Amino acid sequence: MIRTPLRPLARILRARERGENPDEIEAENRQRRHDVIQDRARRRAEGRLVLMASCFVLAFGTVGVRMGALASSQPSEPRAQVLSAQIISQRSDITDRHGRVLATNLLTHSIYAHPHQMVDPIRAAKGLAKIFPDMDEARLIKDFTGSRKFMWIKRKISPEQMQAVHDIGEPGLLFGPREMRVYPNGHIASHILGGSGFGNEGVNSAEVLGVAGVEKAFDGWLRDPANEGAPLALSIDLTVQSAMEEVLQSGMKVMSAKGAAGVLMEVSTGEIVAMASLPDFDPNDRPRPQLTGDPSDSPLFNRVVQGQYELGSTFKIFPVAQALDLKLINPNTGINGSSPMKIGKYLIHDFHNYGKQLSVTDIIVKSSNVGTVRIAQLLGVERQKDFLQKLGLFQPTPVEMVEAPTGQPLVPSRWPAVTAATVSFGHGLAASPLHLAAAYATLANDGRRVQPTLIHGRARPAGEQVLSPRAAEMAISMLRQVVTRGTAKQAEVEGYEIAGKTGTADKPRPSGGYYKDKVVATFASMFPASDPKYVLIVTLDEPSISNGRGESRTAGMTAVPVAAEMVRRLGPLLGIEPRTDVKLPMIGARFQPRVEPGSDDGIKLVANQ
Structure with missing residues (x-):
C-alpha cells in the first residue's frame, strides 16, 4: 500500500502562493489516513463477529437437532452395559435348599493413607491406635513420618469405625468403597462354606475370591456374570x-x-x-492354617471329608x-x-x-x-x-x-x-x-x-x-x-x-x-x-x-x-x-x-x- 504524505510539497507551495495555511493540508491528510484505518478495523471486527455467530448457530443447531432426534425416538436404557458392570463387581449368594442365605455380600469401606498429605501424622497414628487396638502405634508413627507415599490401614471396617476415623479429621486418611463376603450364620456350616478373601485390590474396589470349601470349588461360577447373580443352592438344610x-x-x-x-x-x-x-470356626474371621503338628488339631480340618x-x-x-x-x-x-x-x-x-x-x-x-x-x-x-x-x-x-x-x-x-x-x-x-x-x-x-x-x-x-x-x-x-x-x-x-x-x-x-x-x-x-x-x-x-x-x-x-x-x-x-x-x-x-x-x-x- 502506497501511503499519501501528510505534507505534499506541491500543495504546500501552492498554498503559500495563495496565502493559505499549510498546516490545514497536513490535518486533512491525517484525517483521511485515520478514516482508512478505522474502516479496515471495522471490517475486520465485523468478519470476526460473523464467524462467531456462525459457530454459535452451528453448535446450537446441532444440539437442537440431537434433542429433536432423542425426543422423537423410543425410550430405552443400556441394560446390558449397566448389568454387566454390576455383576462383575459382585459375587453370587450361597443359599441352603430352601433359599435361606448362607453367604452374601455387604458394602463396606477400606482405609488407606497418603502420609505425605497428612497435616499431623503423629496425631493420626494415635487416633487409629485407639480405634483399632490390634494396630501398633509406634509402627504407624514410623510409617506416617517416613518416606512412604501410600499404605493400607484396614481392608474392611464397620460403619462405626469409619465414623471414628472420619472424626480424626486427617486429610491424609482416605476411604475406599468395596464389597466384603459375609456369613450371617457364623460357625454354622463353616467347613462346607470354607471362606473367602480379597484378591486384586484397588482403592475403590476389591476382588473377592473363595479360599476353601464350596466358595473355592465354585469360585468361577460365583463370579461369572453369565449367571446374572443367581444364587448357588446347596443341598444342606440350615435348620x-x-x-x-x-x-x-x-x-x-x-x-x-x-x-x-x-x-x-x-x-x-x-x-x-x-x-x-x-x-469348627467362624468364616467371617477365618483362622490361619496350622503349619506344624497334627493337621486334625486345626479347626480348619474337615473330619468328615479329610x-x-x-x-x-x-x-x-x-x-x-x-x-x-x-x-x-x-x-x-x-x-x-x-x-x-x-x-x-x-x-x-x-x-x-x-x-x-x-x-x-x-x-x-x-x-x-x-x-x-x-x-x-x-x-x-x-x-x-x-x-x-x-x-x-x-x-x-x-x-x-x-x-x-x-x-x-x-x-x-x-x-x-x-x-x-x-x-x-x-x-x-x-x-x-x-x-x-x-x-x-x-x-x-x-x-x-x-x-x-x-x-x-x-x-x-x-x-x-x-x-x-x-x-x-x-x-x-x-x-x-x-x-x-x-x-x-x-x-x-x-x-x-x-x-x-x-x-x-x-x-x-x-x-x-x-x-x-x-x-x-x-x-x-x-x-x-x-x-x-x-x-x-x-x-x-x-x-x-x-x-x-x-x-x-x-x-x-x-x-x-x-x-x-x-x-x-x-x-x-x-x-x-x-x-x-x-x-x-x-x-x-x-x-x-x-x-x-x-x-x-x-x-x-x-x-x-
Missing part, C-alpha cells in the same frame, strides 16, 4: 445343620472327645442335608452283604465263631468266644471279628477288593469341595491273608466318614451306588448296581437287629426304626502300632429301616465316658447315644412321622450310656509267639 452341630457339640463335650464329625445324607439322591466337623480313620466294625456288613449277594451264605448260615482264630503268625480275637455255630445274623449283631473274617475268606481277596472299590472306598469322594481330593483313603499296597482279614472288620484301610456314608447309602438304596453331593436339585445319572436289592434288604434287616438286640441298643428311638452298626477302632500311632487308650468310635446308621430315607454317620475322636464299671470308649457307649439324640432332634425337622405301630422299648436315657453285656465291639490282634 437341620444347626441342630446337628448343637447335638454334636454337646455329645463331644459329654463324651470328652477330642473331635467329632457327623453327616446326614439322602439315600435316593446322595444330597448331603447336614455335615458337621468339630472343632479325616482318614480306620472305621472298625462298621465295615463288617460289607463282606456279609457281598457274600449274601453271591449266595455263598444266608442270614441263618452257621459260621464257626471260635476265638481266637489264627492267620499266619497272628491271632484274631473276639471279646467273647461265640463257639462253632454262630449265625450270619448274629455275627453282625454280636459284632464278631472271627465270624466276619471267615465270611471274607469265602469271598477271596480279589472279590473283596473289587466290591470295596465299587463302593467307592478306594478313591476320594466326588463331593464338590476343594478338600475332597485330600481325603484319599489309605488302602494297603499288599493284600496278604491277614490284611484281607483285618480289612473285613475295619482295620488296615482308612477312609473318611463321608466314604462310609456313601457306602451305607448304597446298601439303603437297594444296592445301587450313591455318590455324595452338596448341590441341591441337580440331575444325576443312576449309579451302578453293585449289590442285588434282595441282598441289600437282608443286610439292612441285620443292621436293624444290631439296634434292637445288639451292640447299638441305645440307638433305639421309638418310631424311627434305626438300623446301624457300631465301630470302635484303636487309633494308630504315627511311629507305628496302635494306642492302647485312644480310639475312634463310629456309629453308621440309616432310618427308617423299613424304607430307608436317610443315612446318618457319627464319629467321635478319642471319646471316653465313665460309668458304673469304669471308663468306656466303645462306640456303643459313646457315638450311639449321640446319634440317637440326633435322630430325636432331626427326625421331626426332616418331616418323618414316627411309626406308631412299631412298639419297641426305648433303651437308655439321652447321653446317659449304660453298659450292655457283649456290647464291646473292639478287636484285638496280637502276634503268635
Whole structure:
C-alpha cells in the first residue's frame, strides 16, 4: 500500500502562493489516513463477529437437532452395559435348599493413607491406635513420618469405625468403597462354606475370591456374570445343620472327645442335608492354617471329608452283604465263631468266644471279628477288593469341595491273608466318614451306588448296581437287629426304626502300632429301616465316658447315644412321622450310656509267639 504524505510539497507551495495555511493540508491528510484505518478495523471486527455467530448457530443447531432426534425416538436404557458392570463387581449368594442365605455380600469401606498429605501424622497414628487396638502405634508413627507415599490401614471396617476415623479429621486418611463376603450364620456350616478373601485390590474396589470349601470349588461360577447373580443352592438344610452341630457339640463335650464329625445324607439322591466337623470356626474371621503338628488339631480340618480313620466294625456288613449277594451264605448260615482264630503268625480275637455255630445274623449283631473274617475268606481277596472299590472306598469322594481330593483313603499296597482279614472288620484301610456314608447309602438304596453331593436339585445319572436289592434288604434287616438286640441298643428311638452298626477302632500311632487308650468310635446308621430315607454317620475322636464299671470308649457307649439324640432332634425337622405301630422299648436315657453285656465291639490282634 502506497501511503499519501501528510505534507505534499506541491500543495504546500501552492498554498503559500495563495496565502493559505499549510498546516490545514497536513490535518486533512491525517484525517483521511485515520478514516482508512478505522474502516479496515471495522471490517475486520465485523468478519470476526460473523464467524462467531456462525459457530454459535452451528453448535446450537446441532444440539437442537440431537434433542429433536432423542425426543422423537423410543425410550430405552443400556441394560446390558449397566448389568454387566454390576455383576462383575459382585459375587453370587450361597443359599441352603430352601433359599435361606448362607453367604452374601455387604458394602463396606477400606482405609488407606497418603502420609505425605497428612497435616499431623503423629496425631493420626494415635487416633487409629485407639480405634483399632490390634494396630501398633509406634509402627504407624514410623510409617506416617517416613518416606512412604501410600499404605493400607484396614481392608474392611464397620460403619462405626469409619465414623471414628472420619472424626480424626486427617486429610491424609482416605476411604475406599468395596464389597466384603459375609456369613450371617457364623460357625454354622463353616467347613462346607470354607471362606473367602480379597484378591486384586484397588482403592475403590476389591476382588473377592473363595479360599476353601464350596466358595473355592465354585469360585468361577460365583463370579461369572453369565449367571446374572443367581444364587448357588446347596443341598444342606440350615435348620437341620444347626441342630446337628448343637447335638454334636454337646455329645463331644459329654463324651470328652477330642473331635467329632457327623453327616446326614439322602439315600435316593446322595444330597448331603447336614455335615458337621468339630472343632469348627467362624468364616467371617477365618483362622490361619496350622503349619506344624497334627493337621486334625486345626479347626480348619474337615473330619468328615479329610479325616482318614480306620472305621472298625462298621465295615463288617460289607463282606456279609457281598457274600449274601453271591449266595455263598444266608442270614441263618452257621459260621464257626471260635476265638481266637489264627492267620499266619497272628491271632484274631473276639471279646467273647461265640463257639462253632454262630449265625450270619448274629455275627453282625454280636459284632464278631472271627465270624466276619471267615465270611471274607469265602469271598477271596480279589472279590473283596473289587466290591470295596465299587463302593467307592478306594478313591476320594466326588463331593464338590476343594478338600475332597485330600481325603484319599489309605488302602494297603499288599493284600496278604491277614490284611484281607483285618480289612473285613475295619482295620488296615482308612477312609473318611463321608466314604462310609456313601457306602451305607448304597446298601439303603437297594444296592445301587450313591455318590455324595452338596448341590441341591441337580440331575444325576443312576449309579451302578453293585449289590442285588434282595441282598441289600437282608443286610439292612441285620443292621436293624444290631439296634434292637445288639451292640447299638441305645440307638433305639421309638418310631424311627434305626438300623446301624457300631465301630470302635484303636487309633494308630504315627511311629507305628496302635494306642492302647485312644480310639475312634463310629456309629453308621440309616432310618427308617423299613424304607430307608436317610443315612446318618457319627464319629467321635478319642471319646471316653465313665460309668458304673469304669471308663468306656466303645462306640456303643459313646457315638450311639449321640446319634440317637440326633435322630430325636432331626427326625421331626426332616418331616418323618414316627411309626406308631412299631412298639419297641426305648433303651437308655439321652447321653446317659449304660453298659450292655457283649456290647464291646473292639478287636484285638496280637502276634503268635
